[in-house]
Amino acid sequence: MRTKDLLIKNAVPIVFAALSILLVVASQMDPLFLLQEVITRLSRNSFLVLALIIPVIAGLGLNFAIVLGAMSGQAAVIMITHWMTTMPADNTMLAIFRWQGGLGGFLFSAIISAPIALILGWLVGKTLNAAKGREMITALMLGFFANGIYQLIFLIGIGTVIPMTNPRMVLPGGVGLRITVDLFNPVGRPIRSIGGALNNLILPRIGMIRIPVVPLLVVAGLCLFIYFFMRTKLGQQIRATGQDMYVSEVAGIKVNKIRVIAVMFSTVLAAWGQLIWLQDIGTLNTYASHEQVGMFAIAALLVGGASTKRATIWNALIGVVLFHTLFVVSPVAGQRLFGQSQIGEYFRVFIAYGVIGLSLALHAWRTKKL
């Protein structure tokens, strides 16, 4: 009986684990290559997925608006990269930015992005409070809306309202940022930006596999932080708000304020998560890097067995491993099984959207039954 309960409770991750194993077998992929990919992606994406947990516990559902956090992170990266590529060589700030292979610049962008993310998070929280019961769709639309503002600032604003001359980053016409900005720091060349700032600090090799130790440690640190934070007074208030807003209000918790705080936390974490993601990728797709952040993070969390009401650290970590295994192997499996890798590509997009849709539907269904 206990085993049966356990199976039912973890049905989603079990199904996806089975699917992953099937596809891994079908793809006949080199297991070492796959392991490398999964470890890289675990270090790259976990922080963003973990950023979703607090709003879920606060009862706001899946925070699609972490896109705004990602934008704050990117704004900071754009500033830092601009300074690092234009400052005169004898500038002290530049020396700080270049400290430890760009770690200084990375930490500095973390500091700059925080206030931006806090302000945006506050705005998102206020908006979501005005749309109680419809938080998720509102957050999703807010993400799209913010994307418009983001493009307005960086595609039209740069070079017209915001003075910026930097041929490395600005489009040839002098208006708007380039579609891609290179953050990568090749070995032996001067450090230009934050690419690899965390990864390259300690990068041991075990056999053929490179392990980015520092990002993994940061993720572990965040897990611990969330674990202990949820046991503080504020954490308990967040949990109570998520369980029942009205009871909490009566018990003297300022529910609206708590909800805004939860969103602000999530937004700042998302900004830092995006920084970790970008330093790993090494290229900023100025107008695209942030777009899919919300969807992929949420899909990963749900694959890990979370719902719109319940999410744990383990859901996030297991979800990242399973979702990204699927992500890596499905084009290869599509190629092997159907002779078309495109089928696999569309299949993984379908999985990402489908798992979100299914989980939302299942959850809404269950709540209705209660």
Next chain:
Amino acid sequence: MWKNLKDFVLGLGIPRLTIIGFLGFLFAVAFATGLAIPPLIGDSLRRVGMAGIMVLAMLPTVRAGIGLNFGLPLGIVSGLIGALISMQLDFTGFFGFFMAVLLGIPFSVISGIGYAWLLSKVRGQEMMVGTYVGFSSVAFMSIWWLVLPFTHPEMIWAIGGSGLRSQLSLRNHYGQVLNNFLSFEIGGMAVPTGLLLFFALFCVILYYFFRTKAGLAIDATGQNESYAIASGVNTKRMRTIAVVMSNVLGGIGIVAYAQSYGFLQLYTGPMFMAFPAVAAILIGGASLRKASVTNVVVGTLLFQTLLTISLPVTAQVITGDITEIARLIIANGMIVYALTRGSGKGGR
């Protein structure tokens, strides 16, 4: 009189006033910089006709109390199947167009019934679930576009010989048939009469539908469910009818859209098509709970005119394409505004 006008203006709300103001401003700039305005209006009319039916698809679900149909892409991909079959069978001209519409309807009805069933299970979260039903149906059909056994050489990839192309030209089939029907030009303004008539036809049908017994029952379901049940309305059935209607209109809408655009867009093409339609009806004065044919017509006119004229007008003043950005900000801003407003039943 003065008070009525004041009430009317205040009732429009800040976003709508901003949009109307912005539109007026764009026209003023166009006039001042000597842009030829009639072609712009002609273009706007064409785009109103293209988008109109998909905006109309929002009406039944709002009236039935389900909210805005963010799952519109489901109807769109169903309609696309009909359009593809008509193309495969080499139907051309008006016959091709109407066959595309008719062949799509069974698919939209079937998928609509399934969609309605799902929505009935997720009351209160219809819009969120709908959004992802739309997204996943587009992703799901992308797989099928690759494997369905279409063989017409104009439809499949020239290299490899299988899988549908991402853009199918309708030039040799039924492209522009509605647009060219009875079209005429006045002072540089091309009027796509057939397209506008087609849109108007559906407006009239929906207008009168909501005066029939079934239409009133849908209204009653949306306004006060327990009252509707008490007066003997089968609310579950009414909600299903509304969703199926919306889905079918989405399917017809995409065929009308594609014949004017000249291409069928497959794969990720329909992914984000629900949002402009949702935004348009909201700009026209609808809310999550109330909408009318007038809202649809006014909203589509305002939104599409704004999108059409913003590119040539802003190009006169600044460099860079601001249309896409304006579309993102206006459409999504309007939707966020509407979501934070009013007495949604989701408010618990």
